[in-house]
Amino acid sequence: MADYNPFNPNSVVTPTLFAGRTQQVLHIVNKLSQVKRGMSSSFFLHGERGIGKTALAKLIISIAESGNKNLKDLNFLTSYYSAEKGQHFTSVLQASLNQLTDKLPSSSIKRLSERLGDIFKNGKFSL
Ligand SMILES: Nc1ncnc2c1ncn2[C@@H]1O[C@H](COP(=O)(O)OP(=O)(O)OP(=O)(O)O)[C@@H](O)[C@H]1O
Ligand SMILES: [Mg+2]
Numbered sequence: 175m176a177d178y179n180p181f182n183p184n185s186v187v188t189p190t191l192f193a194g195r196t197q198q199v200l201h202i203v204n205k206l207s208q209v210k211r212g213m214s215s216s217f218f219l220h221g222e223r224g225i226g227k228t229a230l231a232k233l234i235i236s237i238a239e240s241g242n243k244n245l246k247d248l249n250f251l252t253s254y255y256s257a258e259k260g261q262h263f264t265s266v267l268q269a270s271l272n273q274l275t276d277k278l279p280s281s282s283i284k285r286l287s288e289r290l291g292d293i294f295k296n297g298k299f300s301l
Contacts, residue, residue: 195230202234207246251277264301271299 205215219227241249253273257266275283275297283297293299
């Protein structure tokens with residue numbers, strides 16, 4: 175770990191170096207746990223350039239996938255997608271969904287195919 179750069183914006187900050195944000199993390203984890211209970215949920219991270227939005231988002235991704243019992247046992251599939259300027263919402267949604275399906279076992283793909291019809295073929299969404 176000697177050459178690990180904690181200020182690399184492309185990676186999650188090393189947990190031991192990740193400072194603050196406890197309240198934000200707990201707030202968002204609570205929102206995500208609503209989803210587990212069948213309710214929809216969304217949140218918006220905003221703040222000054224370089225304040226740590228992406229780092230927080232990536233920390234949340236790792237928590238959401240972790241199935242950590244102390245953090246609501248979320249065990250979610252996640253995707254990270256950067257939308258291009260002018261990109262239509264439909265294509266953002268399609269790309270994000272297909273990142274999720276890439277991580278699904280074939281039994282789940284099969285079940286989705288049976289339920290979703292034309293928008294889901296050969297393990298891929300086309301919207
Ligand atoms: N909680 C934190 N503890 C320690 N370092 C952090 C923390 N959050 C972010 N950093 C560091 O600060 C830098 C900027 O963070 P980040 O890229 O997440 O900011 P941002 O708000 O997404 O920036 P931009 O507005 O440019 O997208 C990164 O190099 C990251 O490693
Ligand atoms: Mg950012």
